[in-house]
Amino acid sequence: MNISKPRLSFWQILNMNVGFLGIQYSFGLQQTAINPIFLFLGAKEEMLPLLNIAGPVTGLIVQPIIGAMSDKTWSNRWGRRKPYFLIGALLGSICLFMFPYSPYLWFAVGLLWILDVGNNMAMEPYRAFVGDKLPEKQLSLGYQMQSLFVGAGILLANGSIVLFQYLFGNDTVEQTGSIPQWLYYSFFIGAFLSLVTILWSVLKTPEIPPTKEEMKEINQIKRFSFIKRLKLPFVEIFEAVKTMPKFMWKIGGVYVFQWYALFIYWQFTTPLFMKTMGYNISEAGSQAAKMSLTYNTVTMLVALALVPLTLRFGGKKIYSLSLIGTALALFIIPYITDPYLVLLPMVLFGIGWAAMMGIPYTMVSKIVPQERRGVYMGILNMMIVIPMFIQTLTFGPIYKYLLNENAINAMLFAGAFFGIAAILAIRLKEKN
Numbered sequence: 001m002n003i004s005k006p007r008l009s010f011w012q013i014l015n016m017n018v019g020f021l022g023i024q025y026s027f028g029l030q031q032t033a034i035n036p037i038f039l040f041l042g043a044k045e046e047m048l049p050l051l052n053i054a055g056p057v058t059g060l061i062v063q064p065i066i067g068a069m070s071d072k073t074w075s076n077r078w079g080r081r082k083p084y085f086l087i088g089a090l091l092g093s094i095c096l097f098m099f100p101y102s103p104y105l106w107f108a109v110g111l112l113w114i115l116d117v118g119n120n121m122a123m124e125p126y127r128a129f130v131g132d133k134l135p136e137k138q139l140s141l142g143y144q145m146q147s148l149f150v151g152a153g154i155l156l157a158n159g160s161i162v163l164f165q166y167l168f169g170n171d172t173v174e175q176t177g178s179i180p181q182w183l184y185y186s187f188f189i190g191a192f193l194s195l196v197t198i199l200w201s202v203l204k205t206p207e208i209p210p211t212k213e214e215m216k217e218i219n220q221i222k223r224f225s226f227i228k229r230l231k232l233p234f235v236e237i238f239e240a241v242k243t244m245p246k247f248m249w250k251i252g253g254v255y256v257f258q259w260y261a262l263f264i265y266w267q268f269t270t271p272l273f274m275k276t277m278g279y280n281i282s283e284a285g286s287q288a289a290k291m292s293l294t295y296n297t298v299t300m301l302v303a304l305a306l307v308p309l310t311l312r313f314g315g316k317k318i319y320s321l322s323l324i325g326t327a328l329a330l331f332i333i334p335y336i337t338d339p340y341l342v343l344l345p346m347v348l349f350g351i352g353w354a355a356m357m358g359i360p361y362t363m364v365s366k367i368v369p370q371e372r373r374g375v376y377m378g379i380l381n382m383m384i385v386i387p388m389f390i391q392t393l394t395f396g397p398i399y400k401y402l403l404n405e406n407a408i409n410a411m412l413f414a415g416a417f418f419g420i421a422a423i424l425a426i427r428l429k430e431k432n
Contacts, residue, residue, distance in 0.1 A: 004207065005135045012205070016133060017145045017202035019085065022194040023122050024153025026092050026115065029099075030055070031266045032292050033183060034112060034283035039270070040179050041105040046400045046408070048267045051109055053392040058116040059385030063124040064407035067378025068233035068240075070125045074218050079207030080134065089198035091115075096191040100184040106211050120381075122198065127377040129203055131365045132208060140310060140362045144303045147358035151299030151350070154292060156193070160186040161289035165282060180282060199241030208268025233375075240375045245367050247375070247429065251360055252383040254424045258323065258356065259387040261314060261417035265330065266409055272407040276337055287339055294343045299357075306354055310362070316428040319359045326352030330415030332379035334408040352418075363428070 008016075038051050070081050078086070102108035130142040161183070168182035210218060218425035221229060270293060274283035310318050323347035336342040361380070368376040395410075402407035 005133065007135055007138060008133065013134070013138070013142055013145055015204040016130065016201055016219075017142070018204075019089070019122075019198040020126060020146050020356035021153045021156075022089060022197035023085075023119060024040075024125065024150045025157045025190050025193045026096060026119050027150075027152030028157025028292065028296070029096070029161075030112070030115070030119075031154065032269075032285070033186060033287045034108075035267055036270050036281055036288075037099070037102070037179055037183070038105065039281050041102065041108055041226040043105055043269050045268075046396045048271075048404065049392045049399070050396040051105075051423075052263070052267060053114075053389065054109070054116045056385040056387075056389035056392060057097055059120050060389060062117055062120040063378045063381040063385070065126050065233045065237070065378070066121050066201050067128060067381075068236040068375040070128060071236070071372060071375055072218055072221050072232070074210050075140050076213065078202075080210070081129040082202045082207065084125040085122035085129075086198055087200055088118045088120070089194050091118030092122065092192040093118075093145035093191045096194060099314075100179055101179075104177065124378050124381055127361060127381070129207075129374045130361075131377070132370075133205070136366060139365050140307050140358075141304070143361045143365070144307050144354075147306075147354050148300055148303035150357045151296040151303060151354065153193075155281050155296040155300060157186060157190065158296065160189055160288040160294040162286055162293060163321070165286040165289070165401060172290050199349055201379040202271055212321075223400040233410055234235075236372075236375050237379065240313045240372055240379060244376070244379065248316040248364060248380065248383075250424070250428050251364065251380070254360075254421050254428070255383040256387045257421035257424065259384050259420070260391045261330070261414040262397075263388045263391045264414040264417075267395075268399075268407045268414075270360060272334065272411055275340065276334060284358040287342075289306075289338070290343060291333075294346035295353055298347050303354040303358060304352050306358065310359060313357045314346055316425055319355050319428075320422045320425040322352040322355035322359075322412045323418050323425055325349075326419035327415045327422060330411050330418060334411045 035048055035052070038048060039045075043051060049202035066084050070084050073080050073083065075083060092115055095111050095118060099108065099111050099115070102111060126146070130146060131139065134142045161366065164182045164185045169187075209215075221232065224232070233288060269288040270281065270284045273279050273287045274281070277284070277287065306318060328350040329352075332345045333342060336345075361377070364376065364380055398403060398413075399410055403413060
């Protein structure tokens with residue numbers, strides 16, 4: 001059922017999305033700092049994909065279930081989506097505070113699992129939250145605003161890593177089995193931001209109450225037995241997949257190659273600079289953070305600029321061109337050995353990242369029914385984590401036996417997958 005929604009001001013949309021800053025700061029630490037921590041604690045390079053399996057597994061399980069549950073939730077005090085991303089932020093905040101104190105590799109891996117549960121629990125309802133609040137004409141602005149905060153959160157995370165490594169890390173003597181103290185501070189800031197930014201959005205943004213029909217269904221569900229209520233999200237997901245629009249299946253095809261490639265980039269940037277620039281783990285991790293800092297700065301600058309471009313030329317054209325640019329960036333990076341020149345391809349990567357984090361959600365939000373937006377956003381996020389899950393299981397052997405344990409080859413492999421994703425994206429047929 002379509003509900004008439006009031007047009008929101010720019011500042012209302014901004015306040016609504018502030019919580020995404022803390023969530024994405026946490027993801028920024030996962031992208032840049034977690035793999036160096038694994039290396040500090042004695043992990044081998046070919047183990048990195050498998051050690052990162054927590055992200056796709058928890059995303060695959062948590063996001064669609066939370067999405068389906070939030071569709072059928074209402075609290076007069078907290079609303080529909082906000083209880084979920086508030087609990088997720090609290091869980092993530094606790095894990096971020098504990099992470100630097102990991103004494104062993106298995107402890108850090110276990111914390112990553114819990115952190116991913118919290119982040120996924122917070123992020124999925126947030127995607128539906130924007131769709132719930134905004135009229136269709138403002139959806140592109142809403143999701144590109146989220147893309148801006150994706151850039152801002154990851155920018156702050158990586159900026160803090162670069163800063164603290166510069167201030168406190170130069171005299172650090174690396175020891176296998178211990179995490180250098182300069183990394184602690186970034187995680188402490190993340191623990192604070194994760195909770196405070198979510199609280200800002202929770203307190204500043206009221207949710208739209210359910211219709212009488214939705215409220216009747218929610219009250220009926222409350223009377224179900226515990227077992228039946230436990231089964232309900234799975235039934236809802238199964239039914240949604242059966243009737244899923246064809247467009248979403250095509251987006252899934254793009255995502256297979258796009259997210260497989262992104263996971264390779266995040267895992268192997270630090271090993272790449274250890275090889276191409278002769279850096280130790282701390283120096284390579286800091287350089288990887290500078291790369292992320294650069295592309296997320298670009299993302300912040302171009303995220304809202306993509307709104308008029310997508311309205312004029314269509315989402316799929318801008319999306320496909322951005323993926324081609326990302327592919328070119330990954331083809332160029334392995335052959336640049338200057339630590340400053342290597343930042344230039346990140347301009348293309350940043351434009352691509354802005355498009356990836358906004359345009360697909362806008363296109364999908366326009367074609368799914370309002371009352372099932374949560375579960376469909378959960379399924380869309382399943383399409384992200386499935387290729388990541390495949391990557392964690394398959395890329396370790398590929399890296400070891402096919403790519404000769406060479407991080408340069410890994411980056412070129414990722415670039416080729418972005419090229420395939422771009423070809424599939426141009427074949428999408430979006431709603432006018």
